[in-house]
Amino acid sequence: AQTVTQSQPEMSVQEAETVTLSCTYDTSESDYYLFWYKQPPSRQMILVIRQEAYKQQNATENRFSVNFQKAAKSFSLKISDSQLGDAAMYFCAYRYSGSARQLTFGSGTQLTVLP
Amino acid sequence: SQTIHQWPATLVQPVGSPLSLECTVEGTSNPNLYWYRQAAGRGLQLLFYSVGIGQISSEVPQNLSASRPQDRQFILSSKKLLLSDSGFYLCAWTKTFSTDTQYFGPGTRLTVL
Numbered sequence: 001a002q003t004v005t006q007s008q009p010e011m012s013v014q015e016a017e018t019v020t021l022s023c024t025y026d027t028s029e030s031d032y033y034l035f036w037y038k039q040p041p042s043r044q045m046i047l048v049i050r051q052e053a054y055k056q057q058n059a060t061e062n063r064f065s066v067n068f069q070k071a072a073k074s075f076s077l078k079i080s081d082s083q084l085g086d087a088a089m090y091f092c093a094y095r096y097s098g099s100a101r102q103l104t105f106g107s108g109t110q111l112t113v114l115p
Numbered sequence: 116s117q118t119i120h121q122w123p124a125t126l127v128q129p130v131g132s133p134l135s136l137e138c139t140v141e142g143t144s145n146p147n148l149y150w151y152r153q154a155a156g157r158g159l160q161l162l163f164y165s166v167g168i169g170q171i172s173s174e175v176p177q178n179l180s181a182s183r184p185q186d187r188q189f190i191l192s193s194k195k196l197l198l199s200d201s202g203f204y205l206c207a208w209t210k211t212f213s214t215d216t217q218y219f220g221p222g223t224r225l226t227v228l
Binding site for chain 2: 033035037042043044045046047050091095102103105106107108
């Protein structure tokens, strides 16, 4: 079974600084997707960024980028120029491409942005 | 564009009462639909998913059931709520079987007293 581990329950960063959130996963599959979702206080899950496992190039979305290390099964999220609105719970998630089943989520990292 | 709705947004129910939460998706057809539950301070747990009308897969044995009476409608139900059913319920959809990204609705906060 696939598992996703986020070892940092809480992180904090100064506004305008850079922070990296860690995620590791375990799977025997070679074709899959990885995601970072953000859950602000409203609790709606918002997609931040996604990565296809077959792509070697790391995904980027504006201030958000990932460091995808397939062999190490690591998928970290870097937030540059942190803003107060980035404060939220961040979830790493995995999905096998050959299934209609659910995403497997990590336990989340609560990010605080300090003014 | 596609939109996903959930209602009600908040619900307080006594133990033993029935439950019906509704999720609808607009702007797409034949979506895969998912129900998740999130306990306070925890990650998401998949409850049910559906790849078509009348097709429901259950992930966790529990006090809840799901139905999909229409292509873009997904309903979560219970005949008798338990205290442990309290939580935040999220509905999600994907466009097709092979599409990777799940998009989530705004959620329903359920408190069972």
